[in-house]
Amino acid sequence: MRLHKLTLAALAVVAGLSLTACQNGDDGTGQSAPPSPAGSASTNGGSGSSGSGQDGGSASAGSDQGGGTGGTGKGSAGKGTGSGTGSNGSAQVARCHTDALEITAKENTISGDPDGTVVVQLKNRGGSACTISGYAGVDLKTASGTVSAKRTGQQATRSVLKSGQSIAFGITYPLNKTGGSGVRITGLLVTPPNETKTVALAWPGGASLPVTDGSGTPVKVGPVGSAGQGG
Structure with missing residues (x-):
């Protein structure tokens, strides 16, 4: 128990x-x-x-x-x-256009030279600068038709014309010393380089060109700038 x-x-x-x-x-x-x-x-x-x-x-x-x-x-x-x-x-400066140029021509033959010379001046009358380079188109209007000037082959240079500035080129032509009436010149046609619009001017040079055999033009044109540059 x-x-x-x-x-x-x-x-x-x-x-x-x-x-x-x-x-x-x-x-x-x-x-x-x-x-x-x-x-x-x-x-x-x-x-x-x-x-x-x-x-x-x-x-x-x-x-x-x-x-x-x-x-x-x-x-x-x-x-x-x-x-x-x-x-x-x-x-960049734009090209000089015909409408912006004042074009004039004057006789510039130097005594004793065998050929006559006419100087064409192009003045920038636009409000801004423009560039110009090359040869202008030149034609002489005559009683027998148009005589186109031939390029001299001189090197063309590019120029910038400020407003109011001028540049010129020369035209040479044979003086009529034959004693005859020759080919009467009635006017001058100028087309600025790279332009198509032509300006008609009075011819300031000799009254006539000598008669040629038609083998080639006796009139020559230099590039723009070849006759000096005015102000």
Whole structure:
């Protein structure tokens, strides 16, 4: 009987220990809840992520702004190029046109020369500078028809005429020393270089040309600038 009581007592002790162990286990689980700061850490982690995202956004915005600045730089460079192109275009000078030229002719034969000389002057009466180069077209109107002048073959140079400036070329023709009436000259036709519009002038030179066999024109013309340049 005593043995049975001892056994029951031992079982009671074991049961008490088991109950205590269970209560300690419950307390451990309850204590594990405070690591909710770990949850806070997780929340902080989320904020960190958001901050990282914000940092990333800021970096992205900075990159975009940097790109924008770069774009502005390129735009400025483009403007500079356009400005340069505009300056080059404005530096070009247009050709002298017939309508912008005042054309006159005068006798300029020097005593003792075998041939007569007429100087034709072209004055820029336009409001801006113009360029002129080459040979003018020259025709003498005669009682027997038109006589076209032949080029001398001299090198032509390019000249810029400011408003009011002049340039000239010479026409040489044979003097009629035959004693006869020769071929009477009735007028002068001048077409500026690279132009198609002709100006009719009075002929200021000798009244006639000697009669030729028709093998070639005796009248010659030099390039613009070959007879000097006036102011």
